[in-house]
Amino acid sequence: MRIKVRYFARFRSLVGIGEEELEVPEGTTVGELISLLKERHPVLREEVFAEDDDLADVNISRNGSYASFDEVLEEGDVVALFPPVSGG
Template structure:
């Protein structure tokens, strides 16, 4: 299956592109996609990208925020955002 990945803010800089198509096996989850992104873009290896209460990435699938165990489907659009900070 193929999903479109969109990168925002710092993640766009790390990837060097604003979006790309990633091919995954059927039944792949967000965490599988993150693993492929780390392999494809070595600068991501410096980022933690671990799903926890203090996650270093926010992930949306087709406009809704999801966790790393969310299963992906062919044609999904996945967006990666750095965590928001503010005050």
């Protein structure tokens, strides 16, 4: 199935693209997609994801809503990686 991955801010700079379409197997979870992205773009593994997969420096959304790692992706989903936001 095809999904789209969008990269924002720092992540766009690191991987050098704003978005890409990927073919992933049926039943792929958000967590499995993140593992795939770390393989495709080693800079994400080196610069963003700590060895213990501490995700303090990244937010992940699926179709515009925050996503958990166990969510199963569906055909046409849009997954976005973006930095944490804060305000006052």
